[in-house]
Amino acid sequence: MSNNDSPIKSTGLHIGEAAPGCKKTDPMLIIDHVKKSFGGLTAVDVEHLEIPKNAITALIGPNGAGKTTLFNLLTGFDTPDTGEWAFLGTSLSGVPSYKVAQMGQVRTFQLTKALSLLTVLDNMKLGAKNQVGESIFRALFPRSWRKQDAEIELKAIELLKRFKLDTKQADFAASLSGGQRKLLEMARALMTDPVLVMLDEPMAGVNPALTQSLLGHVLDLKKEGMTVLFVEHDMHMVRHIADWVVVMAEGKVVAEGPPETVMNEQAVIDAYLGAHQDTDLGVVTGRISIIDQEKDK
Amino acid sequence: MDWGTIINNTLAGLLTPTTIAFALAALGLAMHFGFAGLLNFGIAGFMAIGAYGYAISVLTFGFPWWGGMIVGIIGSILFAILLGVPTLRLRGDYLAIVTIAAAEIVRLLFLTTAFTDVTGSADGLFGYNNAGGFTSANPFPPGSYGWGPWTYNSETLWVLTFGLGVLAVCVWFLWALMRSPWGRVIKGIREDEEAIRALGKNVFAYKLQALIIGGIFGGMGGIIYAAFANVSPGVYVTSITFFIWTSLLLGGAATIWGPVIGAVIFWTLQAFLSNILPELALAGILPVSGTQAATLRFVLVGIGLMLLVIYRPQGIFGDKRELTFVK
Ligand SMILES: Nc1ncnc2c1ncn2[C@@H]1O[C@H](COP(=O)(O)OP(=O)(O)O)[C@@H](O)[C@H]1O
Ligand SMILES: [Mg+2]
Numbered sequence: 001m002s003n004n005d006s007p008i009k010s011t012g013l014h015i016g017e018a019a020p021g022c023k024k025t026d027p028m029l030i031i032d033h034v035k036k037s038f039g040g041l042t043a044v045d046v047e048h049l050e051i052p053k054n055a056i057t058a059l060i061g062p063n064g065a066g067k068t069t070l071f072n073l074l075t076g077f078d079t080p081d082t083g084e085w086a087f088l089g090t091s092l093s094g095v096p097s098y099k100v101a102q103m104g105q106v107r108t109f110q111l112t113k114a115l116s117l118l119t120v121l122d123n124m125k126l127g128a129k130n131q132v133g134e135s136i137f138r139a140l141f142p143r144s145w146r147k148q149d150a151e152i153e154l155k156a157i158e159l160l161k162r163f164k165l166d167t168k169q170a171d172f173a174a175s176l177s178g179g180q181r182k183l184l185e186m187a188r189a190l191m192t193d194p195v196l197v198m199l200d201e202p203m204a205g206v207n208p209a210l211t212q213s214l215l216g217h218v219l220d221l222k223k224e225g226m227t228v229l230f231v232e233h234d235m236h237m238v239r240h241i242a243d244w245v246v247v248m249a250e251g252k253v254v255a256e257g258p259p260e261t262v263m264n265e266q267a268v269i270d271a272y273l274g275a276h277q278d279t280d281l282g283v284v285t286g287r288i289s290i291i292d293q294e295k296d297k
Numbered sequence: 298m299d300w301g302t303i304i305n306n307t308l309a310g311l312l313t314p315t316t317i318a319f320a321l322a323a324l325g326l327a328m329h330f331g332f333a334g335l336l337n338f339g340i341a342g343f344m345a346i347g348a349y350g351y352a353i354s355v356l357t358f359g360f361p362w363w364g365g366m367i368v369g370i371i372g373s374i375l376f377a378i379l380l381g382v383p384t385l386r387l388r389g390d391y392l393a394i395v396t397i398a399a400a401e402i403v404r405l406l407f408l409t410t411a412f413t414d415v416t417g418s419a420d421g422l423f424g425y426n427n428a429g430g431f432t433s434a435n436p437f438p439p440g441s442y443g444w445g446p447w448t449y450n451s452e453t454l455w456v457l458t459f460g461l462g463v464l465a466v467c468v469w470f471l472w473a474l475m476r477s478p479w480g481r482v483i484k485g486i487r488e489d490e491e492a493i494r495a496l497g498k499n500v501f502a503y504k505l506q507a508l509i510i511g512g513i514f515g516g517m518g519g520i521i522y523a524a525f526a527n528v529s530p531g532v533y534v535t536s537i538t539f540f541i542w543t544s545l546l547l548g549g550a551a552t553i554w555g556p557v558i559g560a561v562i563f564w565t566l567q568a569f570l571s572n573i574l575p576e577l578a579l580a581g582i583l584p585v586s587g588t589q590a591a592t593l594r595f596v597l598v599g600i601g602l603m604l605l606v607i608y609r610p611q612g613i614f615g616d617k618r619e620l621t622f623v624k
Contacts, residue, residue: 077491101497113492115485125478126485127496133478134498136506140473149478185492192496 007219010243011258013052018257021048028053028196028227029074029105034083036069036251043069044080045251051196056218056228058238058259061248062272067231068110070248071200075107076100087196102129104195108202110231114181116174120165123173123184124156125149127191156191163187163217179206186217197221199230203237215241235263247271303572308446310568314453314525316561317460318344318518323544323556324467325514331550332475333507334487336393339380340515340541342400345533346372347516348523349407352422355429357415362429366520373516376403377509385504400538408530421529431524453525460521464557467514472553474510483507484551536595543602549612559612563598570594 015023027050036044044066051057059067072078074085076097084093087105101107115123131152132138133145160166163183168176173184182202189197202218203211211234219241221228232238238245238259245262247255249271255262262268310316322340329337350369354360360368380399384392407416416422426432435455442454449457474480482503485493490500522532540563548559571594577583578590585593605612 075495077494096499097494098497098499101495106497107495109491109495113489113495115488115492117488118481118484122481122484126481126493126498129497131478134482136474136479136510139477139479140470142473142477145478188496 007241009258010052010055010222013055013244014257018261020253020256022050022256024050024052026053027051029085029087029229031074031085032083034070034073034080034085036066036073036078036080042251044073046070046083046253049246049253049256051227051229051246052244053227054222054225055243056222056230056241057244057246058242059229059231059246059248060233060235060238061254064250065248065271066251067248068200069251071107071198071231074100075105075198077107101192104193105198106189106192106194106196107198108182108185108189108200110200110204112178112181112185114173114176114184117172119169120160120171120173120176120184121153121156121169123188124160124169124191125152127188128152128155129192152191159187159190162220164213177207179210182206183210183214183217186214190221194226196227196229199228201231201233203232203234211237239263299576303569303576305446306572307565307569310565311561312447312457313564314456314460314521316564317457317464318522318525319541319544319564320464320518320557320560321460321467321521322515322518322541323548323560324464324471325511325518326541326545327550327552327556328471328507328511328514331545331552331555332480332487333483333504333511334389335385335504335508335511336389337396337508337511338393338535338538338542339396339398339400339403341533341535341538342396342403343373343376343512343515344519344522344537345400345403345407345530346376347519348528348533349416349422349519350516351429351520351523352425352528353415355425356422360429362426362431362434365425365429369520370513370516373512373519374509376516377512378505381505381508385501385508397535397538400533401535404530404533407533416530417528419530421527421531423527425528426524456521456525459524463517463521467517468553468557470510471514475553479503539602540598543598543605546602546605546610546612549615551616552612552614555612555614558614562613567594567598570597 013024015025029051031046031049034044034046035042059070061067069078073080074092076092076095076099084091086092087103090103092100115126131145132148138144157166157169160169163186165180165184165187168180173181176184182205186199186202199218202214206214215237218228218230242259245257245259246253247262247268254267254271255265322344325343326337326340329335347369350372351365354368355362355365380392380396384395406412408419410418432452435451437451437454439451442449442451475483482493482498486500486503494500544559544563545556546559547562548555548557571591574583574590574593575587578585578587583590
């Protein structure tokens with residue numbers, strides 16, 4: 001893993017001008033007219049959005065912009081009022097969340113969901129797909145699943161090593177720190193052999209020492225041919241690893257483009273400044289300084 | 298005070314058909330609550346359906362005893378599906394409310410005079426063990442078996458043997474399931490069903506399966522109870538549900554042997570209290586009448602249940618970390 005070198009950015013992802021809703025040369029996810037309201041509040045209202053294949057796309061925007069809600073809609077955890085979206089050409093409207101995951105579109109949660117009273121290893125093994133022993137009838141015959149279970153265990157331990165959690169494998173997940181739980185959730189998601197990995201604020205609450213390795217892991221996913229869509233507030237991380245940035249504000253996509261250019265756009269600065277009052281001041285000041293630096297260049 | 302009788306009766310409580318029936322029902326609750334996190338407060342309903350399913354199919358439809366028992370089990374499965382399909386998609390507390398109400402509905406349906414011909418209404422049902430041939434299937438010749446407090450006639454010995462056999466199969470079944478990848482998914486659902494859904498598992502199907510398996514155990518509990526006593530609607534009241542919860546929590550909800558040992562402790566304690574409390578009243582130590590003293594044990598059960606939940610939610614055998622109410 002080369003955490004400190006500048007990662008190789010994917011380019012030529014879009015067709016035509018980089019504007020909200022622009023076409024991608026090779027889209028993995030195509031979203032059309034997806035709208036979701038909670039009472040009078042329109043949480044998500046995305047006209048058209050394409051997520052490029054085998055690239056790292058960052059979804060940014062102030063708190064309450066609708067990023068998590070969009071994740072919920074795309075993964076079947078919530079149903080939109082209108083709209084359709086397709087994953088690798090297959091329409092996902094009305095497809096239940098577990099089937100979405102089986103198709104290779106896996107997500108993590110903003111509020112980490114470690115299975116606290118299961119061991120770290122069991123957490124991992126749960127991620128593996130097509131397990132024979134997960135059928136209630138075959139479960140009774142260990143001969144039918146022992147071998148597969150052993151293979152899954154090997155794979156889980158390999159991944160745990162990569163995420164530096166292998167020494168914790170026998171511990172209950174409840175005993176992990178917040179950052180380690182984020183790592184575990186990500187590693188567990190990888191056990192499903194996903195095509196598209198959707199990470200909701202993977203860095204939130206992760207201490208700086210772990211941040212570096214998390215960055216490395218996300219970059220590795222791309223190297224292994226996966227597509228990543230992640231929500232992040234840390235602009236350093238976004239600029240460092242994202243190939244493409246989508247900016248949301250008040251439910252809409254207000255800008256998209258490569259990180260170097262999109263963060264200078266007036267719409268982006270407005271989006272953040274507009275949300276200034278209700279966001280954590282520390283985070284906001286951090287963001288403004290980054291955006292200011294970009295402007296100064 | 299006659300300590301000899303008290304001790305004798307207490308020890309006898311260790312192994313009775315009632316203890317076995319409760320152990321089975323508690324095992325069902327362990328599947329539901331301890332492993333899958335499903336709050337079922339209607340286990341008495343599952344027992345009632347098992348018991349009535351057995352008795353009615355023998356008495357009304359002329360089934361042999363084993364056929365009647367199978368009907369009782371099928372009834373429990375259908376009851377689980379009926380409860381699960383509308384509620385398992387909702388939040389966990391809804392299942393608790395629906396199960397407690399459904400168990401009451403079941404009991405009242407068996408109690409109402411509308412179906413007296415079939416259900417016996419308030420009198421309940423009897424004579425089915427003879428009619429269905431369960432009694433004559435007894436392989437033990439008449440006589441007295443065992444020793445000391447554990448002396449049984451051949452009928453009781455037959456019910457005990459049969460009940461222990463069923464219990465052993467159910468314990469093995471639960472153990473085999475919970476050590477498998479299926480059990481891992483079930484425990485994962487207890488922890489966080491959204492996380493499990495995000496990993497591509499059909500959570501609803503798993504929860505329904507768990508509800509059915511636990512329901513079968515509960516139904517078997519009712520059947521074993523019926524194989525020894527009569528079937529009476531007065532048995533399957535909500536307090537029975539709470540006795541079973543007490544047994545389960547006593548032993549440890551997320552364990553295989555906990556519910557069995559919990560039921561044994563519960564009934565041994567019940568036997569002890571029902572013997573010693575009237576004696577204490579007679580001796581003037583308790584300022585109540587003998588009958589009042591006998592009901593006092595149920596008050597003590599309630600207090601015991603509260604103390605258990607507050608101070609030792611994981612039960613006697615549970616791992617403190619594996620199951621607590623406060624997460
Ligand atoms: N279940 C819900 N019920 C009502 N309002 C919600 C719900 N989920 C999200 N919202 C609202 O929708 C908006 C978008 O929220 P969210 O998607 O969580 O934003 P983000 O992840 O971008 O911070 C917010 O105003 C939030 O309060
Ligand atoms: Mg969010």
